[in-house]
Amino acid sequence: MEDLAKEIERLQAENARLQGALKRQGQSKLALKVGDKGGLSVYGLGRFPVTLYASQWGRLLDSSDVIRQFLADHAGELSEKGA
Numbered sequence: 001m002e003d004l005a006k007e008i009e010r011l012q013a014e015n016a017r018l019q020g021a022l023k024r025q026g027q028s029k030l031a032l033k034v035g036d037k038g039g040l041s042v043y044g045l046g047r048f049p050v051t052l053y054a055s056q057w058g059r060l061l062d063s064s065d066v067i068r069q070f071l072a073d074h075a076g077e078l079s080e081k082g083a
Helices: 002-028 054-063 064-073
Strands: 031-035 042-043 051-053
Touching: 051 054, 054 064
Parallel strands: none
Antiparallel strands: 031 042, 042 051
16 A cells, blocks of 8 residues: 555656646747738747737837836736746
């Protein structure tokens, strides 16, 4: 019985390690695709892709410093999705 409990504990630890590795792998995988209407879609951030036109991506990327500062200023108010 003790051997069975140890084996279950070992398998639970291995399962937790593998699930963590899968989550980390999934977080870093982004896919880009040009849609039928000419927008750029980014897959891998959530359930649905984020799609913007090139000029919109440009404006967003040009504002990255402002967005990062806003995130830092409002860190206590913002939620983080558990991946």
